[in-house]
Amino acid sequence: MxxxxxxxxxxxxxxxxxxxxxxxxxxxxxxxxxxxxxxxxxxxxxxxxxxxxxxxxxxxxxxxxxxxxxxxxxxxxxxxxxxxxxxxxxxxxxxxxxxxxxxxxxxxxxxxxxxxxxxxxxxxxxxxxxxxRRHFRAIRYLADHASDFGKLISAQVSLGVYWPDAQAPWWRDADKASGLVVALNGPHVLDFVQMVMQDDPLRVHAEAVRRNAFWAGEDEAMMLLAYPQGRIASVHLSFNQQPVENRKVLVYERGTAVVDNDTHLTFNGETLVAQGDDERRHYLDEAVEFQRQFREFALAIAGKPNRSVSAAEGIRLMRTLDAVHRAFRSGQSVETGDATQSMEPLDAVP
Ligand SMILES: NC(=O)c1ccc[n+]([C@@H]2O[C@H](COP(=O)([O-])OP(=O)(O)OC[C@H]3O[C@@H](n4cnc5c(N)ncnc54)[C@H](O)[C@@H]3O)[C@@H](O)[C@H]2O)c1
Structure with a gap:
């Protein structure tokens, strides 16, 4: 009502x-x-x-x-x-x-x-x-202007934080946290990769380890993902990294875009979006991107055009996360689609 x-x-x-x-x-x-x-x-x-x-x-x-x-x-x-x-x-x-x-x-x-x-x-x-994180200005800019940079060739994404202990009690229970770092921080980085690739991975390789014995799940993970048209992505997730690092490097045909802390975007060294004064609040402390996110949800409820991440996109991300979990738990690469396409060189792609 x-x-x-x-x-x-x-x-x-x-x-x-x-x-x-x-x-x-x-x-x-x-x-x-x-x-x-x-x-x-x-x-x-x-x-x-x-x-x-x-x-x-x-x-x-x-x-x-x-x-x-x-x-x-x-x-x-x-x-x-x-x-x-x-x-x-x-x-x-x-x-x-x-x-x-x-x-x-x-x-x-x-x-x-x-x-x-x-x-x-x-x-x-x-x-x-x-x-x-889709609702930071720099990330929205990338989503809206990606075609300015030419075709995307590769993405390298790192999200390394330092959590020497659980921030919520359920983090120590692998069933409640669905593992650990891949389920908690994987959605942030893999959603970004999904957004820029505008595609699902064809093949996923992943390694994950538990460095600190008090966790029940993995606290360090690396993955490699192959996308259609010969594009590739690497993702590093850590709960052990200090100082923390949140960096995205995107190699396009016309140059390289770098996003630091989701808020500062450069292309070939030139700043395109600088961190706004309103974007300095910690994500746990009434952060502005949550206001923007809620505005989009309200638009969705009203049946208006909006930038909410839809259930369909969420399902695609969950499929990728499932593949990452399968890959590091089995020690095998996971084929998720027609992998032959990913071997085509970029210049052979129409
Ligand atoms: N977007 C982000 O950057 C971000 C950051 C942190 C957490 N999260 C996500 O938010 C979710 C919550 O994480 P958190 O760190 O706030 O955890 P939290 O443990 O601090 O908060 C969860 C709350 O749920 C309550 N709760 C548990 N079972 C309940 C039940 N059956 N009925 C009613 N209340 C119940 C708990 O008492 C607790 O207060 C997680 O899914 C986490 O992945 C997202």
Whole structure:
């Protein structure tokens, strides 16, 4: 049900899961009253739900997901739950008629992602994936202007952070975190690669190791991906890297684009997009890209053109993540399509 606010009908939102990432989502809703009303902050830990309600002016604090989904004034939910709950709660929410914005990773597996998309389609609701890094200016610029640079030849992407301990208790449980670094940070980098390649990989090679024994899953991973038309990508993910590194190098026919920290874009050394003053907030601290992301979700709910990451794109990313997991767990390369195409030299491609 929409809610009247300032003479306008806006959707009522419940943010489900009031842990680390929720603050950026809660702030995104609370600071944009022209787009939505924050109806409920929901967490099985009532003290977190209550804190979120007070800080962001939600109308209700709830400790039960079903109670939130039963409310007619909740039209959409933002799922900020541990990874292993994304699929089941998204499906339940869609069946209750709620639009869903689900944090990355969309699910644990591509099969789960398909089931989520089926539930959303059957219910006629929006299902979008919160790939927040798509909403930085530099990343949007690349998405919109890639054809200016000529054909893409290769992508090298690194996301190395330093987490000497779990930032949430479920990170130490491989079933709840769907592994570790590949499920937690893989969606950020592989979604970027998917965006620039505008294609799915034909073949995936991957190695992943657990360097720190206290993790249950992998904390260091490297992968190589082959794409149609002879294009290739390398991806490095680390939980052990200091100082941290977040860099994307894209080799195009006309030169090289480099994106640092998702916010600063150069092409052949010339700055095309500099980090905005509003883009300096940490992603856990009410970051601006989450405001932009929420605006796109609100547009999607209203049936208007939008830049939300769709369920279809989310499924494609989950297929790639499944292939990466299969590759490093089996020690074998995974063929995901017609690999013969990837061997064609670039100049032989029409
Ligand atoms: N976009 C990003 O940059 C980014 C950054 C961090 C986390 N995330 C994603 O956000 C999700 C949440 O991560 P987090 O770091 O905020 O985790 P967190 O553990 O800090 O928060 C999860 C919250 O969910 C609550 N919860 C657990 N089970 C529940 C249930 N059945 N019903 C209601 N509440 C329940 C917990 O009490 C906790 O407060 C994860 O999927 C993670 O991958 C995304």
């Amino acid at each position: 929409t809610i009247e606010q300032g003479g306008q009908q806006v959707p009522g939102i419940a943010v489900i899961g009031c842990g680390r990432i929720s603050r950026s989502h809660l702030a995104a809703v609370a600071t944009q009253p022209e787009l939505a009303t924050l109806v409920a902050a929901v967490d099985s830990d009532m003290s977190l739900a209550t804190q979120a309600k007070q800080r962001y002016g939600a109308q209700h604090a709830l400790d039960d997901v079903d109670a939130a989904l039963a409310r007619s004034d909740v039209e959409a939910v933002i799922l900020c739950l541990p990874n292993h709950l994304h699929a089941s709660v998204a499906i339940k929410a869609a069946r209750a008629g709620k639009h869903v914005l689900v944090e990355k990773p969309m699910a644990d597996t591509a099969d789960q992602a398909h089931a989520m998309a089926d539930a959303a389609r059957e219910a006629g609701v929006v299902l979008a994936v919160a790939q927040c």
